Amino acid sequence: AKTAKSDDGLSAAELETLIDAVLDAKRYSYSPYSKFRVGAALLTANGTVIPGCNVENASYGLAICAERTAIAKAVSDGHRKFKGIAITSDMNSFCAPCGMCRQTMSEFGEYPVYLVKDNREVQRWSIADLIPGAFGPGDLNIDP
Amino acid sequence: AKTAKSDDGLSAAELETLIDAVLDAKRYSYSPYSKFRVGAALLTANGTVIPGCNVENASYGLAICAERTAIAKAVSDGHRKFKGIAITSDMNSFCAPCGMCRQTMSEFGEYPVYLVKDNREVQRWSIADLIPGAFGPGDLNIDP
Amino acid sequence: AKTAKSDDGLSAAELETLIDAVLDAKRYSYSPYSKFRVGAALLTANGTVIPGCNVENASYGLAICAERTAIAKAVSDGHRKFKGIAITSDMNSFCAPCGMCRQTMSEFGEYPVYLVKDNREVQRWSIADLIPGAFGPGDLNIDP
Amino acid sequence: AKTAKSDDGLSAAELETLIDAVLDAKRYSYSPYSKFRVGAALLTANGTVIPGCNVENASYGLAICAERTAIAKAVSDGHRKFKGIAITSDMNSFCAPCGMCRQTMSEFGEYPVYLVKDNREVQRWSIADLIPGAFGPGDLNIDP
Ligand SMILES: [Zn+2]
Ligand SMILES: [Zn+2]
Ligand SMILES: [Zn+2]
Ligand SMILES: [Zn+2]
Numbered sequence: 147a148k149t150a151k152s153d154d155g156l157s158a159a160e161l162e163t164l165i166d167a168v169l170d171a172k173r174y175s176y177s178p179y180s181k182f183r184v185g186a187a188l189l190t191a192n193g194t195v196i197p198g199c200n201v202e203n204a205s206y207g208l209a210i211c212a213e214r215t216a217i218a219k220a221v222s223d224g225h226r227k228f229k230g231i232a233i234t235s236d237m238n239s240f241c242a243p244c245g246m247c248r249q250t251m252s253e254f255g256e257y258p259v260y261l262v263k264d265n266r267e268v269q270r271w272s273i274a275d276l277i278p279g280a281f282g283p284g285d286l287n288i289d290p
Numbered sequence: 291a292k293t294a295k296s297d298d299g300l301s302a303a304e305l306e307t308l309i310d311a312v313l314d315a316k317r318y319s320y321s322p323y324s325k326f327r328v329g330a331a332l333l334t335a336n337g338t339v340i341p342g343c344n345v346e347n348a349s350y351g352l353a354i355c356a357e358r359t360a361i362a363k364a365v366s367d368g369h370r371k372f373k374g375i376a377i378t379s380d381m382n383s384f385c386a387p388c389g390m391c392r393q394t395m396s397e398f399g400e401y402p403v404y405l406v407k408d409n410r411e412v413q414r415w416s417i418a419d420l421i422p423g424a425f426g427p428g429d430l431n432i433d434p
Numbered sequence: 435a436k437t438a439k440s441d442d443g444l445s446a447a448e449l450e451t452l453i454d455a456v457l458d459a460k461r462y463s464y465s466p467y468s469k470f471r472v473g474a475a476l477l478t479a480n481g482t483v484i485p486g487c488n489v490e491n492a493s494y495g496l497a498i499c500a501e502r503t504a505i506a507k508a509v510s511d512g513h514r515k516f517k518g519i520a521i522t523s524d525m526n527s528f529c530a531p532c533g534m535c536r537q538t539m540s541e542f543g544e545y546p547v548y549l550v551k552d553n554r555e556v557q558r559w560s561i562a563d564l565i566p567g568a569f570g571p572g573d574l575n576i577d578p
Numbered sequence: 579a580k581t582a583k584s585d586d587g588l589s590a591a592e593l594e595t596l597i598d599a600v601l602d603a604k605r606y607s608y609s610p611y612s613k614f615r616v617g618a619a620l621l622t623a624n625g626t627v628i629p630g631c632n633v634e635n636a637s638y639g640l641a642i643c644a645e646r647t648a649i650a651k652a653v654s655d656g657h658r659k660f661k662g663i664a665i666t667s668d669m670n671s672f673c674a675p676c677g678m679c680r681q682t683m684s685e686f687g688e689y690p691v692y693l694v695k696d697n698r699e700v701q702r703w704s705i706a707d708l709i710p711g712a713f714g715p716g717d718l719n720i721d722p
Contacts, residue, residue: 174368178427178434179468180494182718201362203397204427205532206468206490206497208390210354210362218345218359219366224318242713244493245684246352249677253347275710279703281674283322283348286614290322323612324638326574349676350612350634350641386569388637389540393533415567422563425530430470462656466715466722489650491685492715496678498642503650506633506642510651512606534640541635571610571636578610 156189156230156258161268164189168232168262171197171212179206184235186212188220191227196220213247217254232260232268240269248277253290300333300374300402305412308333312376312406315341315356323350328379330356332364335371340364357391361398376404376412384413392421397434444477444518444546449556452477456520456550459485459500467494472523474500476508479515484508501535505542520548520556528557536565541578588621588662588690593700596621600664600694603629603644611638616667618644620652623659628652645679649686664692664700672701680709685722 156164164187172185179202186198198216202209210218213233220228231251235241240261243251251259252273259276261269273280283290300308308331316329323346330342342360346353354362357377364372375395379385384405387395395403396417403420405413417424427434444452452475460473467490474486486504490497498506501521508516519539523529528549531539539547540561547564549557561568571578588596596619604617611634618630630648634641642650645665652660663683667673672693675683683691684705691708693701705712715722 171366174366176365176370176434178432179430180718197366198362199366201365202494203394204425204430204432205393205499205534206494207499207532207534208358208394208397209494209497210358211493211495212366214352214354215362215366218342218354219363221320221345222315222318222341222343222356222359222363226320237717239717241717242711244495244713245677245679245681245709246493246495247677248680248709249349250347250352252677253352271711277677277680277709278707279674281348281676285669285671285673286323286348286612288322288348290320324574346638349643349678350638351643351676351678353638353641355637355639381573383573385573386567388569388639389533389535389537389565390637390639391533392536392565396533419566421533421536421565423530423559425532429525429527429529430468459654462654464653464658464722466720467718485654486650487654489653491682492713492718492720493681496646496682496685498646498650500654502640502642503654506630506647507651507654509608509633510603510606510629510631510644510647514608537637538635538640541640569636574611574636576610576636578608 160189163195164230164232164260165262165266167195167197168234171199172234175199176201178202182235184212184241186216187232188216189229190220190225191229194225211244211247213243214250217250226254228254228257230258230260232262234262243276252277252280252282304333307339308374308376308404309406309410311339311341312378315343316378319343320345322346326379328356328385330360331376332360333373334364334369335373338369355388355391357387358394361394370398372398372401374402374404376406378406387420396421396424396426448477451483452518452520452548453550453554455483455485456522459487460522463487464489466490470523472500472529474504475520476504477517478508478513479517482513499532499535501531502538505538514542516542516545518546518548520550522550531564540565540568540570592621595627596662596664596692597694597698599627599629600666603631604666607631608633610634614667616644616673618648619664620648621661622652622657623661626657643676643679645675646682649682658686660686660689662690662692664694666694675708684709684712684714
C-alpha cells in the first residue's frame with residue numbers, strides 16, 4: 147500500500163494541515179440524494195489550503211464532486227498550480243476519485259493525490275497513476 | 291426591459307457591490323478552449339459576496355460555468371441561502387445563464403438573477419422566469 | 435393546463451405514436467441510484483421515433499437523462515431536426531425536464547415538448563417556454 | 579505499444595467490424611465548437627455494433643463524448659454487457675478517452691478498449707488500465 151511521504155514537495159507539516167482540512171471539509175457537503183459526504187482539500191503552490199465538498203442537485207447529472215469544487219474554487223481565486231490534494235468520505239475504505247475528477251485534476255498538471263481515512267491513514271497516488279495517458283490540452287493543440 | 295430595482299431585498303448599495311464583484315470576477319476565468327470569459331458573483335443571506343468564473347477542461351463536458359463555480363464555492367463554505375446572483379461576460383449583450391446553471395441556481399430556492407454588462411447596465415430575472423416549472427428536490431420526495 | 439394539440443405540425447397519429455414510444459422507453463432505464471425511471475421519445479423531421487431512458491453512474495454527475503440520451507442517439511444517427519419530444523417518468527404528476535435537458539433540446543431549435551403521464555394525459559410546452567432567452571450558438575458567434 | 583489481439587473474446591472478424599464501424603461513426607459528429615470529431619463503436623454481448631459520436635452544446639459542459647453517446651444508446655436499447663469498444667478521432671495519434679468516459683465505461687464492467695487511427699492501427703487498453711481503482715457502484719453499496 148502506498149503511503150504519504152514527505153518527498154513529494156510537501157513537508158510533513160503541510161500534509162498534516164491538508165489532512166486536518168479535508169476531514170473538516172466534508173462538514174458542508176450538500177448530498178441529500180446520495181447521502182454520501184465527500185470532502186477535498188487542495189494545497190496551492192503558494193501554500194493556501196482550499197476546502198471543497200460535494201454539491202448535488204435534484205438533476206443528478208449536475209452533481210459537483212468535492213475535488214472539482216475545490217479546483218473551481220481555487221482557479222476562481224487565481225490559483226492554477228497545486229502542490230497536492232486530499233480526498234475523504236464517510237467510508238471506512240479509501241475513497242477513489244471518479245473519472246470526472248481525475249480528468250479535472252489532470253488539467254492542471256501533476257501533483258500528489260492523498261486519499262485519507264477518518265483515522266488519518268493515507269494512500270498516495272500520482273495523477274498519472276489515476277488517469278494514465280490522459281486526454282489533455284495538448285490533444286487539442288492548446289497551451290493554456 | 292427589466293431593470294434592477296432595490297425592491298428585491300437588495301439595497302442599492304448591495305447591488306452596486308455585486309456589480310463591482312461580478313465585473314472583477316471574470317478576471318480569473320480559465321477558458322482556453324472557448325476564449326469566452328464569464329464571471330458571477332453571489333450574495334449570500336448573511337451578506338458575503340462570492341465571486342466565480344468559468345473553469346474549462348480539454349474534455350469540454352467538464353466545463354464548470356461561473357455561476358456553478360460561485361454556488362459550489364458558497365455551499366462548500368457553509369452558505370445555502372442567497373440574496374442574489376450577478377452574471378457577466380465579455381459580450382456586448384447580456385449573457386444568459388445556460389440550462390445547467392438555471393437548474394443549479396434553482397436547487398437553492400428563489401432569488402434575483404442580475405445580468406450585467408460592462409457598462410454596468412443590468413437586467414433582472416427571477417429564477418422562476420429562467421426555468422419555469424423547474425424539476426426539483428420535491429419531485430424526488432426529498433426535503434434537503 | 436396546456437394540452438397536446440395536433441396543430442404543432444404533429445398529426446394526432448404522430449402524437450399517439452410518440453406517447454406509445456415514451457411509455458415503453460423507460461423500460462430500459464438504468465437508475466439503480468435514484469430508482470427514478472425516466473423515458474423520452476424523439477420524433478425526427480423524417481418521421482423516425484427514437485426512444486431514450488436515463489443512464490446513471492456511481493459518480494452521480496455522469497447521469498445522462500432520458501431526453502439527452504434520445505438526442506445524442508438521434509444526432510449520432512444523422513438527425514438534427516426534430517418535430518417533437520415526449521417525456522415521462524413513474525411519477526403521478528408530469529415530469530418536467532431538468533435544466534441540462536432544456537439546454538440540450540434548445541441547441542437543436544424549437545419543437546414541441548410533451549410531458550406524458552402513465553394514463554396518457556399530455557401537457558405541451560414549447561422550448562422557448564421551458565428555457566426563455568436561452569444561451570445558444572449565436573452567443574458564441576457559431577452557426578452550427 | 580499494445581496491439582489488438584484476438585484473445586480478448588473478440589475474433590479478428592469482430593475487431594475488423596468494430597474498426598469499420600468506428601471510422602464511419604465520427605461522420606455524424608456534432609462538434610461546431612471544438613471542431614474535433616470523435617467516433618466510438620460499441621460491441622454488445624449479443625453481437626450488436628452501436629456507433630456513437632460526440633454531441634456538443636453552446637454550453638460546453640453539456641458536451642457528450644462519442645463513447646458516452648454509444649453507451650447511453652446501447653443501454654437505452656436494452657444492452658448492459660459489452661464485448662469491446664473502439665474510439666477514434668481526426669488526430670494522427672491515438673485518441674485517449676477522457677475521464678468522464680473512462681468512468682462511464684467502467685460502470686458496465688471490464689471489456690477491451692481499442693483506440694483506432696485512420697490507418698486502422700490499433701492500441702488496446704483494459705478499463706482497469708484506463709481508470710485504476712475506479713470508484714464504482716460497490717462504493718455506494720449498490721449492486722446494479
Ligand atoms: Zn468526482
Ligand atoms: Zn452555465
Ligand atoms: Zn435532464
Ligand atoms: Zn469523453
